Amino acid sequence: MPGADADAARAAGAAGAAGIRVHGAARAAGVLVGETALAAGIGADGPAPAEAGAPGAARAVSLPMATDLFADRLLAVLSGQRPVHWMLRHTAGRAYDELAWLAERGTLRTRGARPVVRDIGYYEPRPGAVEAFARIGAGDQLRAMAFRLEQGRDRRWRCTAVELGGPRMPRTRDDLP
Secondary structure, rough: OOHHHHHHHHHHHHHHHHHOOOOHHHHHHOOOOHHHHHHOOOOEEEHHHHOOOOOOOOOOOOOOOOOHHHHHHHHHHHHHHHHHHHHHHHEEEOOOHHHHHHHHHHOOOOOOOOOOEEEEEEEEEEEEEEEEEEEEEEOEEEEEEEEEEOOOOOOOOOEEEEEEEEOOOOHHHOOOO
C-alpha cells in the first residue's frame, strides 16, 4: 500500500509531538531488535567486548529495548507460537491472567501470514514505568496491542498489563478497591 508509509510517517510525527517515542523505523531499516537481537548474541549489556570493535562488522546493532523484547514475546504467546507459561516470570500482578485470557481466545492467531510487530511506540509516565503500543501486521490486516512495563526493585522489567482491541477480561472481586 503506497499510502501506508505516509500514514505511518504522519502517525509517528503526531506521536512524537505528543511526547510518545516511536521506534519502528529501526525495524524498517533492518536493525536487529527484540528476540532477533538476542538470537544474534546481543544481551541486555550489549555485545561482548571482543565483538564490539570487531573489524569487518557489517553494521552497528542497536541494543534491544524492553519494549521490543516484550512486544515480540507477547506476540509469540498471543499468536500461539509459544505457550502462555513462557511469560510467567516476565509478568506481575494481573497481567498473566490477562495474557492467558487473551491467548485462549486466539485473537492474533492467523491462517496464512504469520503476525509480526511492524511498529512500536511508548510513553514513560514516570521513571521505571513504560506504557507501550505495538502495531501487529499479518498480511494486509493490522491490529493494535498495548502493554505496560514496570521495573522492579531487582531492575528487571515485567509486564503488568496487556490489551488488544476487543473485549477485556472481566473484573473479579479481588480486582475491586
